[in-house]
Amino acid sequence: EEPTSSLAAQVLATVSILFVIVSMVVLCASTLPEYTAESVREPSGIIEAICIGWFTAECIVRFIVSKNKCEFVRRPLNIIDLLAITPYYISVLMTVFTGENSQLQRAGVTLRVLRMMRIFWVIKLARHFIGLQTLGLTLKRCYREMVMLLVFICVAMAIFSALSQLLENGLDLGTKNKDYASIPAACWWVIISMxxxxxxxxxxxxxxxxxxxGICVVSGIVLLALPITFIYHSFVQCYHELKFRSARYSRSLSAEFLN
Structure with a gap:
C-alpha cells in the first residue's frame, strides 16, 4: 500500500508498473487489424495471461496481509482491480464450458465491453504516483464545485443551443443551416465552442x-474559469497533505525498523 516504505516495496511497485504498461500495450495492439493473425495473437495471449496472473496474485496477497478485510473490499482501487481482472476469467470459463475459441467470444458485444474494462488497470498507477492520488482526492473533495460547473454548462448549453437553432435554421430567412436542424445537434456546437x-x-x-x-465562446471561458480557482487551491492542499502523510509514514516505518 505504501511503495516508498522500503526497498522491497519500491521493487514490487516498479514491477507492477511495468506489468501495467505491458498490459496496456497488448490491449492497444489487440485492436489492430494485424492482430487477427495467429502468429501475433498467440504470443500476446501468453503475455496477457502472465499479466493477469501477476495482478491476481498481487490482489490476493494484498487482501491476505490487509488488517481490515471489509475496508479493503470497499476501497475504490481494489474494486477497480477486481473489475479489470474478472473479464479475463469470464472469457476463460466460457472457453472451457462452451468449447468456443477466444476469437468467437470476442465477437460478442458483452465480452468486448468486459475486455475493454482492462483499461482501468491504468488507475492502478495511482498507488505509485502521488499526482494521481492527489487528483482523486481533489475530485472527491471538490464534487460540489464539479456539480456547479456541470450545472453552469448545462444551463448555458440549453440557452445557446436553442438560440442557435432558431437563428440558423428556425427562422425563414432564405438561408437555412442544415447543421443546426435540431436543438440536440446544436448542443454539440455549443460544447465545442464553450x-x-x-x-x-x-x-x-x-x-x-x-x-x-462569439458570445457563446466568451461565456464558456468565463463559466469554466469560475470554479477552476477553487479546484486549483484544493489540488494544492491535497498534494501537500499527501506529501506530508507519505513522509510521516516513511519516518514511522523507519523508526519501527530501528526499534
Whole structure:
C-alpha cells in the first residue's frame, strides 16, 4: 500500500508498473487489424495471461496481509482491480464450458465491453504516483464545485443551443443551416465552442448566428474559469497533505525498523 516504505516495496511497485504498461500495450495492439493473425495473437495471449496472473496474485496477497478485510473490499482501487481482472476469467470459463475459441467470444458485444474494462488497470498507477492520488482526492473533495460547473454548462448549453437553432435554421430567412436542424445537434456546437475546441465541423453562417457564437465562446471561458480557482487551491492542499502523510509514514516505518 505504501511503495516508498522500503526497498522491497519500491521493487514490487516498479514491477507492477511495468506489468501495467505491458498490459496496456497488448490491449492497444489487440485492436489492430494485424492482430487477427495467429502468429501475433498467440504470443500476446501468453503475455496477457502472465499479466493477469501477476495482478491476481498481487490482489490476493494484498487482501491476505490487509488488517481490515471489509475496508479493503470497499476501497475504490481494489474494486477497480477486481473489475479489470474478472473479464479475463469470464472469457476463460466460457472457453472451457462452451468449447468456443477466444476469437468467437470476442465477437460478442458483452465480452468486448468486459475486455475493454482492462483499461482501468491504468488507475492502478495511482498507488505509485502521488499526482494521481492527489487528483482523486481533489475530485472527491471538490464534487460540489464539479456539480456547479456541470450545472453552469448545462444551463448555458440549453440557452445557446436553442438560440442557435432558431437563428440558423428556425427562422425563414432564405438561408437555412442544415447543421443546426435540431436543438440536440446544436448542443454539440455549443460544447465545442464553450470549451474553445472548435473542430470546425459545423459553424454558423448567418450574422446573428455568428454574433451568438462569439458570445457563446466568451461565456464558456468565463463559466469554466469560475470554479477552476477553487479546484486549483484544493489540488494544492491535497498534494501537500499527501506529501506530508507519505513522509510521516516513511519516518514511522523507519523508526519501527530501528526499534
Amino acid at each position: 470549451t474553445t475546441v472548435g473542430y470546425g465541423d459545423m459553424c454558423p453562417i448567418t450574422v446573428p448566428g455568428r454574433i451568438l457564437g
